[in-house]
Amino acid sequence: MGFNIFVVGLILGSFANMLIYRLPHGVSLFRPARSVCPQCKATIPWYENIPLVSYIYLKGICSSCDTKISTSYFFVELLSGILAVLLWHKLGSSFEFVLVLLLFELLLILSVIDIYHLAVPDYMLILAVVVAFVLPEFDYIAALSFAGGGFLLELFVTYYIQNIKAKLTKNKQLQTARAMGEGDIPIFAIIGGVLGSTLGLVAITVGAFVALVPSVIATIYGKKPQIPFIPYLVVGLFVVYVGVDIL
Ligand SMILES: [Zn+2]
Numbered sequence: 724m725g726f727n728i729f730v731v732g733l734i735l736g737s738f739a740n741m742l743i744y745r746l747p748h749g750v751s752l753f754r755p756a757r758s759v760c761p762q763c764k765a766t767i768p769w770y771e772n773i774p775l776v777s778y779i780y781l782k783g784i785c786s787s788c789d790t791k792i793s794t795s796y797f798f799v800e801l802l803s804g805i806l807a808v809l810l811w812h813k814l815g816s817s818f819e820f821v822l823v824l825l826l827f828e829l830l831l832i833l834s835v836i837d838i839y840h841l842a843v844p845d846y847m848l849i850l851a852v853v854v855a856f857v858l859p860e861f862d863y864i865a866a867l868s869f870a871g872g873g874f875l876l877e878l879f880v881t882y883y884i885q886n887i888k889a890k891l892t893k894n895k896q897l898q899t900a901r902a903m904g905e906g907d908i909p910i911f912a913i914i915g916g917v918l919g920s921t922l923g924l925v926a927i928t929v930g931a932f933v934a935l936v937p938s939v940i941a942t943i944y945g946k947k948p949q950i951p952f953i954p955y956l957v958v959g960l961f962v963v964y965v966g967v968d969i970l
Contacts, residue, residue, distance in 0.1 A: 728811045729804045733774035735828050736803025740796050743835045746844055763788035774800040799835060803828065809965045819859055826854045826913075827961065834954035837906065841951055848909045855913045862919045869915025869923055873908045910956045922963050930959025 744761065745752060758767045765787035771777045778797045785792060806827050814820035829851040833843050855861060915923040934955035941950065 724816075725808055725811070729808050732804035732807025732824075733800050735807065735824075736800035736831075737772070737774045739803055739828055739832050739835075740799050742832050743795075743799065743839075746832075746847065747836055747840050760785045760787060760790065762790040774804075795835060799831065803831060806831070806961065813965055813968055822854060822858055826851060826858070826917075827957075829854060830910075830913075830953075830957045830960070833906070833910075834951075834957045837951035837953040843906045843953065845906075848906055852909050852913060855916055858917065861916045863916065865918075865920045865923060866912040866916030868920070870908055870912035872915075873911030877907065907952045907956065910953055910960075914956060914960045917960065918963055922967060926959040926963040927956065928959070929962055930955040930957075933958050 741758060742752070744750070755766070758772060759765060760767060762785060765785070771781060771786060775797065778792065778800075781792065783792050783794065783797075784790065807824055810824050810827065811820055814823060829847060833847055833851065836843050836847070855866075856863075911927070914926050917923075918926055930952075934950060934952065937950055
C-alpha cells in the first residue's frame with residue numbers, strides 16, 4: 724500500500740511540475756494536451772514522461788535537442804512521492820488524507836513558483852486557503868490571529884529594512900525592498916489554522932531557521948537579500964505537522 728501511495732504522489736508531482744511551468748507562463752492547462760520541451764517544443768512521448776524513471780533514463784537532457792532538463796522536475800516528483808507517503812502514515816486512508824495531500828501539493832507548487840519568480844498567482848493561494856478551511860480540525864481563531872500577526876510582522880520588518888537598515892548601510896536599494904510578499908500572509912493563516920497557535924509558532928520558528936541558511940550564504944556572496952519565504956514557511960509547517968506524531 725505504501726508503494727502505491729508513493730506512485731500516486733509521483734503522478735501528482737508530475738502534474739504539479741506541469742502547473743509550476745504553465746501557470747506563471749500563462750500557458751493553457753489543456754493545450755497542448757501533452758507536455759513539450761520548453762526549448763525545442765518537441766512533444767514528449769509518454770515513455771519519456773514517467774516520473775523519476777524518465778529523468779534518470781534521459782540523464783536529464785531532452786532527447787530531441789539535448790537541452791538540460793531542470794533538476795527541479797526530478798525533485799518535485801520525489802518530494803511529492805515522499806510527502807504522500809508521510810501524510811498517509813499519519814492519517815491513513817481517509818478523506819482527511821485526500822484533503823491534506825491536496826493542500827500540501829498546492830503548497831509545493833506555490834513554493835517552487837515562489838523560488839523561480841519571487842511571486843505566486845493569487846488564485847493558487849486562495850485555492851490553498853479554501854482547501855485548508857474545510858479541513859476537519861481547522862482552527863479558525865488561530866488562522867485569523869496568525870494572518871494578523873503575519874501582517875504586523877511584515878509591516879515591522881519592511882519598516883525596519885526600509886528605514887533603519889537602509890540608513891545604517893546607506894544602501895538605496897534596501898529602501899524599496901520588501902521583506903516578505905503579500906503571499907506570505909495566507910500561508911501564515913494556513914499554518915495557524917492547521918497546527919493551532921502553539922505548534923504554529925514552532926513551525927514559523929523552524930521555517931525562519933531554515934531560511935537563515937540561504938540568507939547567510941547570499942550575504943557572504945554579496946547577492947541580493949530578497950529570498951522567497953513561502954518555501955521555508957511550508958517546510959516549517961510540514962516538518963511540524965508530520966514530526967509532531969513521531970516525537
Ligand atoms: Zn528539446
